[in-house]
Amino acid sequence: MNYFELFSLSPVYDLDTALLAERYRDLQRTVHPDKFANASEQDKRIAVQRTAQVNDGYNTLKHPILRAEHMLSLKGIDLSHESTTVKDTQFLMQQMEWRESLEAIKHCDDPDKLIDQLHHSFADYREQITAQMSQLVGSDDQQALLDAADLIRKLKFMAKLQDELARAEDALF
Amino acid sequence: MAYSEKVIDHYENPRNVGSFDKNDPSVVTGMVGAPACGDVMKLQLKIDDNGIIEDAKFKTYGCGSAIASSSLVTEWVKGKTIEQAQAIKNTDIAEELALPPVKIHCSILAEDAIKAALEDYKSKHQK
Numbered sequence: 187m188n189y190f191e192l193f194s195l196s197p198v199y200d201l202d203t204a205l206l207a208e209r210y211r212d213l214q215r216t217v218h219p220d221k222f223a224n225a226s227e228q229d230k231r232i233a234v235q236r237t238a239q240v241n242d243g244y245n246t247l248k249h250p251i252l253r254a255e256h257m258l259s260l261k262g263i264d265l266s267h268e269s270t271t272v273k274d275t276q277f278l279m280q281q282m283e284w285r286e287s288l289e290a291i292k293h294c295d296d297p298d299k300l301i302d303q304l305h306h307s308f309a310d311y312r313e314q315i316t317a318q319m320s321q322l323v324g325s326d327d328q329q330a331l332l333d334a335a336d337l338i339r340k341l342k343f344m345a346k347l348q349d350e351l352a353r354a355e356d357a358l359f
Numbered sequence: 360m361a362y363s364e365k366v367i368d369h370y371e372n373p374r375n376v377g378s379f380d381k382n383d384p385s386v387v388t389g390m391v392g393a394p395a396c397g398d399v400m401k402l403q404l405k406i407d408d409n410g411i412i413e414d415a416k417f418k419t420y421g422c423g424s425a426i427a428s429s430s431l432v433t434e435w436v437k438g439k440t441i442e443q444a445q446a447i448k449n450t451d452i453a454e455e456l457a458l459p460p461v462k463i464h465c466s467i468l469a470e471d472a473i474k475a476a477l478e479d480y481k482s483k484h485q486k
Contacts, residue, residue, distance in 0.1 A: 269464040271391045271471040278390040281399045285420040339394035346397025 188260055189243035199254060199320040201247060210244040250316070251345060254338050257323050263335055272339055284308070284347055291354045304351055312344045362423055363457035369427035374434050377416045379403045385413075387483060389476030393468050398425045402472040404436060404444075406480055412436045412444055417472075424462040428452050428469035436473065441480065444473055 190197040193209040215221075217236040222229050246252045255265045272278065287304055291297050315337050322334035362370070378401070379386040389402045398421030405414040415433035419426050431452060436444045452458075452466035 265394075269393070269395060269467055271468055272394055273391055273471070273475055275390045278392050278399055278401075281392060282390070282401060282418070282420070285399060342394040343392060343397050343399075349397075 187239065187243070189247050189256060190260075192240070192243045193247065195247075197257060197260065197324070199257065199323050201253065203248065206244070206247055210240065213240045251338060251341050254319060254323050254334070254341075258331060258335055258338070261326075261331055263331055265335055265338060270339070272343075274336075277340060277343075281343055281347070285350070288347070288350050288354050292357065297358055301351065301355055308344060308347055308351065312341065312348075315340050315344070365431075365456050366423055366427040366458070369430040369456070370423040373417075373426055373430040375414075375416045375430065376418065378418060379405060379414075379416055384483075387476050387479040389472045389474070389479060391468055391471045391475050393421075393425075393464055395464060396421065396425075398422065398465070398468060400425065400429050400468055400472045402429060402432065402469075402476050404476050404480070406441070410441050412439050412441070421468075422462070422465065424456070424458055424465040425468060427456050428458075428465045429472065431455060432469045432473060441477055445477055447473055 188197075193206060193213065195201065195206060195209065214237070217233055217240055219230065219233045219237060222233040225233070246256050258265060284304065284307070287300065291300055294300050319334050319337035319341065322330045322337070325331060325334070381388060381403075383405070385405050385407065387404050387406060389404075390400070391402075392399045398419065400419045400421065401417060403416045404412050407413050415436050417429040417433050419429045432447070435447060447470060449463070449466040449470040452469050453463050456466070458466055
């Protein structure tokens with residue numbers, strides 16, 4: 187299923203999210219199961235399926251990492267079901283260091299300052315990776331797509347770090 | 360999801376957590392990560408002149424199964440030769456810990472950590 191086609195959008199990473207939301211609302215209205223209250227059982231079933239599809243599509247395209255993954259999957263590279271191991275030592279060392287900093291939050295004298303620093307470091311790194319990835323993910327060149335896949339994997343590690351940072355912040359209060 | 364008793368045991372009392380001095384020439388390091396869950400694993404092995412793994416330490420950021428898999432691996436590799444350690448399969452780890460299918464990738468990560476550490480050994484000893 188090509189979700190870009192579903193919402194009549196061009197398959198680009200830098201998506202007009204306001205337009206996506208608008209198309210989503212329009213589509214949702216046309217397939218809403220309430221409109222099929224008096225329809226046949228089969229039509230009702232189809233309406234339910236279409237609604238699920240529209241919701242899945244919206245959630246996928248709205249989310250930057252999932253959108254990039256979807257773009258790759260349309261070109262035959264499936265990242266969502268892989269159990270690939272990342273072995274980039276330098277990248278992983280940095281991940282370890284950041285994880286150690288997250289652990290240090292609860293013991294340090296000025297946790298707010300450390301949290302602030304980590305927010306900045308994570309955002310800088312994420313922006314840098316996203317900028318590179320967005321250049322590659324729309325390509326038709328196989329190597330560029332594989333490079334984009336590697337960058338998306340890194341973004342998944344960053345998403346995890348961001349979650350952990352939010353959790354560490356919550357734990358302070 | 361219910362963890363097996365062995366996973367809980369390793370999770371609550373992880374064996375061999377920590378780091379060796381990475382400047383020690385007998386120490387090799389394997390770093391691996393799983394993008395699906397963001398887990399990061401570091402496995403360090405101390406290998407003597409005869410190619411026997413004297414000691415092992417790990418540091419893992421991840422779920423209980425990932426921690427248990429790496430903890431188990433540090434116990435298993437001690438006293439083994441490089442070839443014996445190379446032969447450890449993720450299926451052995453998954454079976455020992457009774458990992459459910461959704462957690463098999465944790466055992467794959469632990470196997471890959473051994474492989475990465477032994478790669479580091481080879482690259483250090485080719486020079």
